Amino acid sequence: xxxxxxxxxxxxxxxxxxxxxxxxxxxxxxxxxxxxxxxxxxxxxxxxxxxxxxxxxxxxxxxxxxxxxxxxxxxxxxxxxxxxxxxxxxxxxxxxxxxxxxxxxxxxxxxxxxxxxxxxxxxxxxxxxxxxxxxxxxxxxxxxxxxxxxxxxxxxxxxxxxxxxxxxxxxxxxxxxxxxxxxxxxxxxxxxxxxxxxxxxxxxxxxxxxxxxxxxxxxxxxxxxxxxxxxxxxxxxxxxxxxxxxxxxxxxxxxxxxxxxxxxxxxxxxxxxxxxxxxxxxxxxxxxxxxxxxxxxxxxxxxxxxxxxxxxxxxxxxxxxxxxxxxxxxxxxxxxxxxxxxxxxxxxxxxxxxxxxxxxxxxxxxxxxxxxxxxxxxxxxxxxxxxxxxxxxxxxxxxxxxxxxxxxxxxxxxxxxxxxxx
Amino acid sequence: xxxxxxxxxxxxxxxxxxxxxxxxxxxxxxxxxxxxxxxxxxxxxxxxxxxxxxxxxxxxxxxxxxxxxxxxxxxxxxxxxxxxxxxxxxxxxxxxxxxxxxxxxxxxxxxxxxxxxxxxxxxxxxxxxxxxxxxxxxxxxxxxxxxxxxxxxxxxxxxxxxxxxxxxxxxxxxxxxxxxxxxxxxxxxxxxxxxxxxxxxxxxxxxxxxxxxxxxxxxxxxxxxxxxxxxxxxxxxxxxxxxxxxxxxxxxxxxxxxxxxxxxxxxxxxxxxxxxxxxxxxxxxxxxxxxxxxxxxxxxxxxxxxxxxxxxxxxxxxxxxxxxxxxxxxxxxxxxxxxxxxxxxxxxxxxxxxxxxxxxxxxxxxxxxxxxxxxx
Amino acid sequence: xxxxxxxxxxxxxxxxxxxxxxxxxxxxxxxxxxxxxxxxxxxxxxx
Numbered sequence: 001x002x003x004x005x006x007x008x009x010x011x012x013x014x015x016x017x018x019x020x021x022x023x024x025x026x027x028x029x030x031x032x033x034x035x036x037x038x039x040x041x042x043x044x045x046x047x048x049x050x051x052x053x054x055x056x057x058x059x060x061x062x063x064x065x066x067x068x069x070x071x072x073x074x075x076x077x078x079x080x081x082x083x084x085x086x087x088x089x090x091x092x093x094x095x096x097x098x099x100x101x102x103x104x105x106x107x108x109x110x111x112x113x114x115x116x117x118x119x120x121x122x123x124x125x126x127x128x129x130x131x132x133x134x135x136x137x138x139x140x141x142x143x144x145x146x147x148x149x150x151x152x153x154x155x156x157x158x159x160x161x162x163x164x165x166x167x168x169x170x171x172x173x174x175x176x177x178x179x180x181x182x183x184x185x186x187x188x189x190x191x192x193x194x195x196x197x198x199x200x201x202x203x204x205x206x207x208x209x210x211x212x213x214x215x216x217x218x219x220x221x222x223x224x225x226x227x228x229x230x231x232x233x234x235x236x237x238x239x240x241x242x243x244x245x246x247x248x249x250x251x252x253x254x255x256x257x258x259x260x261x262x263x264x265x266x267x268x269x270x271x272x273x274x275x276x277x278x279x280x281x282x283x284x285x286x287x288x289x290x291x292x293x294x295x296x297x298x299x300x301x302x303x304x305x306x307x308x309x310x311x312x313x314x315x316x317x318x319x320x321x322x323x324x325x326x327x328x329x330x331x332x333x334x335x336x337x338x339x340x341x342x343x344x345x346x347x348x349x350x351x352x353x354x355x356x357x358x359x360x361x362x363x364x365x366x367x368x369x370x371x372x373x374x375x376x377x378x379x380x381x382x383x384x385x386x387x388x389x390x391x392x393x394x395x396x397x398x399x400x401x402x403x404x405x406x407x408x409x410x411x412x413x414x415x416x417x418x419x420x421x422x
Numbered sequence: 423x424x425x426x427x428x429x430x431x432x433x434x435x436x437x438x439x440x441x442x443x444x445x446x447x448x449x450x451x452x453x454x455x456x457x458x459x460x461x462x463x464x465x466x467x468x469x470x471x472x473x474x475x476x477x478x479x480x481x482x483x484x485x486x487x488x489x490x491x492x493x494x495x496x497x498x499x500x501x502x503x504x505x506x507x508x509x510x511x512x513x514x515x516x517x518x519x520x521x522x523x524x525x526x527x528x529x530x531x532x533x534x535x536x537x538x539x540x541x542x543x544x545x546x547x548x549x550x551x552x553x554x555x556x557x558x559x560x561x562x563x564x565x566x567x568x569x570x571x572x573x574x575x576x577x578x579x580x581x582x583x584x585x586x587x588x589x590x591x592x593x594x595x596x597x598x599x600x601x602x603x604x605x606x607x608x609x610x611x612x613x614x615x616x617x618x619x620x621x622x623x624x625x626x627x628x629x630x631x632x633x634x635x636x637x638x639x640x641x642x643x644x645x646x647x648x649x650x651x652x653x654x655x656x657x658x659x660x661x662x663x664x665x666x667x668x669x670x671x672x673x674x675x676x677x678x679x680x681x682x683x684x685x686x687x688x689x690x691x692x693x694x695x696x697x698x699x700x701x702x703x704x705x706x707x708x709x710x711x712x713x714x715x716x717x718x719x720x721x722x723x724x725x726x727x728x729x730x731x732x733x734x735x736x737x738x739x740x741x742x743x744x745x746x747x748x749x750x751x752x753x754x755x756x757x758x759x760x761x762x763x764x765x766x767x768x769x770x771x772x773x774x775x776x777x778x779x780x781x782x783x784x785x786x787x788x789x790x791x792x793x794x795x796x797x798x
Numbered sequence: 799x800x801x802x803x804x805x806x807x808x809x810x811x812x813x814x815x816x817x818x819x820x821x822x823x824x825x826x827x828x829x830x831x832x833x834x835x836x837x838x839x840x841x842x843x844x845x
Contacts, residue, residue, distance in 0.1 A: 051440060055836050055845055250803070308726045308730055
């Protein structure tokens with residue numbers, strides 16, 4: 001057995017023990033796993049390496065933290081609930097339209113932050129009660145918003161796994177919008193109906209209205225949505241006119257947050273920001289932990305072992321290896337799976353359209369957020385819908401996950417044809 | 423004190439201790455390693471002499487000048503464009519400590535991206551330093567740096583890096599890549615200003631040929647190769663033949679017209695210099711590598727690259743002997759000598775002649791340390 | 799722009815530290831500390 005495999009097993013073992021036996025959060029389990037890798041490999045405990053690893057995600061940490069602050073202001077100002085009320089009033093009689101719209105609302109924070117947790121904890125938390133009002137059982141509602149989380153994470157404009165995979169082969173994150181939209185939006189429609197249609201009832205408006213906040217929209221009107229609109233416009237301008245509007249997502253979100261402060265209900269920005277960062281900390285901690293974990297994997301040669309093993313798979317089994325290993329490794333984290341496995345698989349898939357392939361690999365990597373013990377998206381979703389066991393949510397996600405893998409593999413197989421479509 | 427305040431205090435103190443321990447290492451990484459001024463060096467200048475704005479900035483860097491007794495052509499050697507490519511820097515150091523120029527002028531910048539030497543890339547697990555033993559028993563230690571400018575000196579990266587002269591877009595972190603910033607601009611980032619300083623030097627000193635030294639990971643297609651601007655192609659073809667004669671196999675590739683910001687494209691377009699770039703094979707920067715340590719940097723041996731070679735994934739031969747630093751530095755130095763020779767043959771009225779440069783065979787036989795000077 | 803981002807990093811660091819001190823669960827405190835370290839070193843321009 002190669003020594004690198006021994007180190008890897010030690011790291012994975014300590015990680016699993018930390019998560020399951022000691023019930024530690026993923027971030028700390030990852031830190032302990034990194035320490036185990038260092039010790040087993042004979043490197044001692046070089047703090048420099050642990051700290052250095054976290055710097056791979058400093059910019060991402062700022063993006064997620066500011067995005068959460070922005071989402072919190074949108075929520076506190078009453079804009080999110082108002083948006084739901086508007087959608088429900090217009091579309092409640094046509095569930096085939098309503099469900100995809102709610103899916104889109106729930107995906108939105110993930111689309112702009114690249115974090116499934118941001119989606120689940122913010123817009124997911126607002127959409128969930130509406131879904132329950134419409135008749136969806138709690139575990140199904142959980143599955144709905146968990147799915148919105150990962151589809152939002154992969155949908156354009158911000159897709160961190162795709163950035164990580166592209167970065168590994170010096171491919172800029174440019175031109176991903178269309179393939180990512182083609183990958184995610186059809187699935188969003190499909191799964192919103194999949195989860196929703198069997199349960200949804202047409203509810204009388206009077207019944208719904210009693211449970212919705214209609215006052216805020218009446219009082220402030222359309223201007224409630226100004227922060228969302230400004231953020232969306234600035235993000236588009238940031239892509240199209242980067243020389244002028246290339247201020248970066250953290251600044252865009254803070255501009256949105258500042259607007260959120262004045263357009264609707266008044267709230268305390270300090271405590272809202274604190275709460276937002278508190279919600280984000282588990283994810284930010286995981287990012288820091290993944291950074292350490294990958295630094296140690298690289299240092300000890302485990303990364304090389306994993307990458308070369310993945311490349312050694314016979315071509316006939318390549319797709320099976322992608323379908324199995326990336327979601328499995330996602331137990332560490334979707335970002336970690338993208339970095340460690342996404343990049344070598346993209347290299348092994350030479351001759352395909354690289355952008356479409358990288359986009360599809362990022363979709364498979366996103367399933368890591370359903371994979372226990374991390375299962376970020378599912379755990380947060382269970383928390384949001386008040387389901388004590390997240391496994392009840394997870395069960396509902398098994399078949400949809402297989403559909404996602406099949407869909408993504410189809411994109412890889414037909415990458416060139418798909419590229420030719422646009 | 424409440425219980426949770428006690429744990430908060432403990433956690434905070436632990437975090438501060440970890441931050442302090444790491445900080446000591448990070449700050450220590452900023453101390454430049456000494457380079458011994460060899461007998462051929464006539465002046466040591468600073469890049470800021472060609473772009474005063476750089477003075478005192480982390481981008482300012484030494485320029486070693488070797489002025490020959492008789493006039494002739496001039497050459498600029500850029501080492502350390504990417505400080506995680508050690509043969510580039512070490513080749514420049516060996517030139518500085520050994521070369522003697524009889525005709526023409528040689529300029530050597532060992533740390534083209536000085537800021538990049540002050541840190542390591544996150545998640546690469548790179549060693550901070552590597553050491554080479556000298557025959558007398560002493561040891562010389564050098565920093566292993568990052569591919570890019572230190573974010574402490576240039577932050578944040580934009581989401582998308584737009585190359586100023588062409589509008590070409592690349593991923594945001596390429597903003598800190600010196601070899602994507604040419605020809606540089608005065609009101610640009612630190613990286614772009616260093617590029618401009620180098621371009622100004624080339625223009626002001628009328629540099630005839632500029633050689634940018636690099637390394638590539640074995641899975642990267644452009645490797646063990648010369649990349650030449652179209653005006654430099656005839657000269658580079660001669661060098662390929664000359665190296666072939668020394669049993670050094672090297673590829674020759676034309677500088678792509680649509681890949682902007684690189685030395686072999688922009689310096690050739692923006693100045694009169696003949697712009698070329700050379701690559702050697704460095705497993706310590708690749709993503710298929712196994713254990714990452716000093717030995718990998720210097721010996722260039724790696725079992726996973728041997729496996730990857732068997733799988734047909736590499737662009738250079740890779741066996742158990744790997745690609746030791748002596749081989750990589752030897753390739754670069756031989757290439758530089760051949761460029762000087764070819765230039766002199768082409769312009770006999772303005773020769774560029776130098777001696778004392780360690781030869782490929784001698785490096786392989788005696789080791790790198792034999793050609794480094796002991797520190798005074 | 800650098801100063802703006804340093805201010806943002808300092809703010810996130812401040813909010814993280816605030817959460818660390820008001821949080822009751824030591825595990826969450828430790829997670830906050832893991833996030834705070836890189837932010838602190840960036841704000842101090844050390845790494």
